[in-house]
Amino acid sequence: MPSVxxxxxxxxxxxxxxxxxxxxxxxxxxxPLRIVVVFDQSQPDLLLASTDGVPVMVVxxxxxxxxxxxxxxxxxxLDSDLVAFCDDDDRWAPWKLSRQVAALGAGDFATCAIEVxxxxxxxxxxxxxxxxxxxxxxxxRMAMLHSSSFLVRRGTLVNSAQLxxxxxxxxxxxxxxxxxxxxxxxxxxxxxxxxxxxxxxxGRTSHYAYEYDTKISSLHWMMERHPExxxxxxxxxRVYGQLACWSAASGNRSDAWRWTREAMRANxxxxxxxxxxxxxxxxxxxxxxxxxxxxxxxxx
Numbered sequence: 001m002p003s004v005x006x007x008x009x010x011x012x013x014x015x016x017x018x019x020x021x022x023x024x025x026x027x028x029x030x031x032p033l034r035i036v037v038v039f040d041q042s043q044p045d046l047l048l049a050s051t052d053g054v055p056v057m058v059v060x061x062x063x064x065x066x067x068x069x070x071x072x073x074x075x076x077x078l079d080s081d082l083v084a085f086c087d088d089d090d091r092w093a094p095w096k097l098s099r100q101v102a103a104l105g106a107g108d109f110a111t112c113a114i115e116v117x118x119x120x121x122x123x124x125x126x127x128x129x130x131x132x133x134x135x136x137x138x139x140x141r142m143a144m145l146h147s148s149s150f151l152v153r154r155g156t157l158v159n160s161a162q163l164x165x166x167x168x169x170x171x172x173x174x175x176x177x178x179x180x181x182x183x184x185x186x187x188x189x190x191x192x193x194x195x196x197x198x199x200x201x202x203g204r205t206s207h208y209a210y211e212y213d214t215k216i217s218s219l220h221w222m223m224e225r226h227p228e229x230x231x232x233x234x235x236x237x238r239v240y241g242q243l244a245c246w247s248a249a250s251g252n253r254s255d256a257w258r259w260t261r262e263a264m265r266a267n268x269x270x271x272x273x274x275x276x277x278x279x280x281x282x283x284x285x286x287x288x289x290x291x292x293x294x295x296x297x298x299x300x
Contacts, residue, residue, distance in 0.1 A: 001031025002081035004097055005154070007074030009067055010088035011040045016201070017048075017088040024086060025054040029097035036077050040070040066173035068166040075157050075165060083154045089201040090148040096197040100151045103130075107191045108163065109184040110151040113144045115196040116297035123297025124196045131189040137182055138228035139235045143299060145190075147177035148198045152184070163187065167225075172214035175222050182226050202294050212250040219243055233266045241272025245300050248279040249286035256280055272300060 006024050010017045017037070024035055033054050039045070040061040050056045059077055063069035075083055082101070086092060096112065104110040113126045125144035129136075136142060156163040163183055170176035184190055219239055222229065229235050244259035256276050263273040278284045286300070293299055 001029070002101065003032035003034075004029065004082045004084055004101070004151075005074075005078035005080035006033070006035045006084045006086055007038060007071055007078070008035060008086050008088055009038045009040055009061070009070035009074065011042045013088050014045065020086055020088050020090060021048065021056060023091040023094075025056075026094050027054075027092065027097045028094050029101065031101070032080070033097070034078070034080065036074045038070040038074045038077075040067065041065050064168040066168070068168045068170055068173045068176045072165045072168065075154065078154065080154055083152050083157060085147050085150045086198075087148045087200075090146075091199045092148075093197045093199075097151070099193050099195065099197060100149075103191050103193045104151060105191075108153045108156045108187065110191040110193065111145045111181075112149045112193040112197040113195055114146045114149060114198045114200045116200050116202050116294075118202045118294045118297065121295055121297075122199070125297055126194050126196070127192055128194065130192050130194060132181070132185060132192050133189050134182060134185045134228055135232070137178070137185055138226070138232040140238065141178060142181075145177075145181055145192070146198060146200050148200060150177070150180070156187075169221075171217035171221055172211060174214055174218035178222060179225060182228075202297075202299075212246040215246045216243055216250075219246075234270075237263045237267030237270040238272065240266060241270045241276065242300060244276035245272055245279065245286050245289075248276045253280055275300065 008020055036057045037048055038059055038061050044058050044060050046058050048056055049058045061070040061073045063073050100110045100112055115122045115124045127144050157165055167176050167179050229239055240259045240263035244256050244263055247256035247259060260273045260276045263270045275289055279286050290300055
């Protein structure tokens with residue numbers, strides 16, 4: 001069985017971190033397994049280090065501050081055949097790795113479906129497929145392909161001529177996971193296990209939920225790197241609609257109007273355009289819409 005190294009980036013969430021570590025250590029995967037916890041912009045808790053059972057290594061992020069740099073620190077600290085990501089506020093089902101490794105076979109990149117936990121409600125998010133292409137990623141963000149579901153052959157990550165490391169120039173380390181999916185799908189379709197093997201905690205634990213300027217910058221960054229988004233009318237309308245919503249939430253009405261028009265030109269049915277218009281009129285607040293969508297396992 002291939003060896004698997006699990007990278008858990010963390011910052012100031014000790015109780016959730018311990019829960020995430022426990023879910024990885026409880027895997028039924030029969031192959032070699034180890035964990036590296038990467039403390040980003042916070043003091044490492046060396047008491048988490050362990051050699052019992054599934055070993056846990058604790059390191060500090062020595063690359064670019066933020067999620068991308070922390071993940072790359074963990075990738076480079078490992079020597080395993082495969083690398084998996086798990087955010088510090090997420091949990092894995094005990095059979096997550098076994099199912100994914102079996103599905104991956106000789107491939108390079110695998111994902112799985114998720115269930116979203118928001119307050120007292122859990123909502124499964126399935127993709128409805130077992131392979132994911134560039135065209136699908138351009139049309140939709142495919143939120144069920146969460147970074148905590150990523151399982152990647154380490155050799156392709158550390159080789160810049162192949163997949164390469166996580167992009168550290170992503171504004172605020174946002175959308176760097178969508179970018180990695182795009183790059184992986186260009187090499188070959190991503191293997192997807194359409195079972196909710198990861199529970200993702202949404203809303204109250206996010207470091208980035210209301211950083212609207214960063215959200216806007218990261219979407220521009222994605223569109224510049226991946227022209228396929230512009231080439232897909234539904235996908236372009238979705239991103240333009242998000243830009244409209246985040247602009248409205250940040251009080252930039254001129255940009256909100258501009259992106260609303262672009263969204264409707266690309267796809268007049270785009271619901272985010274309606275949300276932005278309602279926010280600009282004062283009928284709703286983007287934060288309230290976002291909370292209502294999170295209760296249903298969705299986002300803007």
